[in-house]
Amino acid sequence: MTIKNILVVEKILSANDRIAAENRSIFDEAAVFAINIMASPGAGKTSLIERTVSHFLSKMKLAVIDGDIATSLDADRAEAAGAIAVQINTGGECHLDAVMLNTALKQLKLENIDLVIVENVGNLVCPASFQLGTHKSVLIASIPEGDDKPYKYPGMYRGVDALVINKIDLLPYVEFDMSYFQKGVEILNPGLEVFPLSCKTEEGLAAWFDWLASST
Numbered sequence: 643m644t645i646k647n648i649l650v651v652e653k654i655l656s657a658n659d660r661i662a663a664e665n666r667s668i669f670d671e672a673a674v675f676a677i678n679i680m681a682s683p684g685a686g687k688t689s690l691i692e693r694t695v696s697h698f699l700s701k702m703k704l705a706v707i708d709g710d711i712a713t714s715l716d717a718d719r720a721e722a723a724g725a726i727a728v729q730i731n732t733g734g735e736c737h738l739d740a741v742m743l744n745t746a747l748k749q750l751k752l753e754n755i756d757l758v759i760v761e762n763v764g765n766l767v768c769p770a771s772f773q774l775g776t777h778k779s780v781l782i783a784s785i786p787e788g789d790d791k792p793y794k795y796p797g798m799y800r801g802v803d804a805l806v807i808n809k810i811d812l813l814p815y816v817e818f819d820m821s822y823f824q825k826g827v828e829i830l831n832p833g834l835e836v837f838p839l840s841c842k843t844e845e846g847l848a849a850w851f852d853w854l855a856s857s858t
């Protein structure tokens with residue numbers, strides 16, 4: 643029984659990887675740069691997207707694809723910030739997969755877009771297993787979540803290209819040992835680009851914008 647289950651999971655993941663590769667070709671053919679933003683619920687994914695859209699709006703055309711289990715609240719926020727927004731309701735699924743992204747991409751005129759930002763479903767486990775075909779994966783951690791998260795959710799930290807540590811404005815009020823946190827990150831993903839910042843005060847945002855601009 644266990645072996646059969648493993649085979650089914652492997653088949654699902656390899657089918658997903660095939661569509662992810664197709665998504666990547668779609669992006670590349672349209673000269674679109676795409677990032678996948680993952681984090682727990684409330685870490686600040688939509689807040690960082692709002693800041694990022696506002697910053698780059700005069701320089702490039704942005705689209706945001708928002709994965710949510712039920713509502714379109716986040717897509718509405720992305721649109722209000724100035725992006726073209728597409729909502730994917732996952733119907734309860736805890737992650738986006740490559741097929742869902744593929745369907746969303748068909749709703750966009752990619753030839754008119756420079757940067758696609760995907761907001762994944764708030765979850766620190768499932769999104770790590772599903773490649774989407776984006777060029778970069780970004781994880782947001784936030785200070786109130788605690789400094790033990792790299793140790794508890796290693797899969798999430800291992801596979802990403804950049805880490806944002808949001809809500810640094812709360813450091814004076816929350817117990818968070820930054821060196822313990824960063825030690826965990828360094829073990830899992832040596833040399834990872836890390837951006838401590840606050841979407842509220844804007845401290846540290848410039849370094850994140852520079853990284854994104856130089857990646858595109």
Ligand SMILES: Nc1nc2c(ncn2[C@@H]2O[C@H](COP(=O)(O)OP(=O)(O)O)[C@@H](O)[C@H]2O)c(=O)[nH]1
Nearest residue numbers: 683684685686687688689808809811840841842
């Ligand atoms: N203090 C503080 N609050 C923040 C910051 N960034 C986001 N928040 C708040 O955290 C909550 C969740 O943010 P949101 O962007 O919706 O998170 P998401 O669920 O990951 O998309 C909201 O109440 C935000 O106002 C920050 O840098 N500092």
Ligand SMILES: [Mg+2]
Nearest residue numbers: 687688716761
């Ligand atoms: Mg959100």
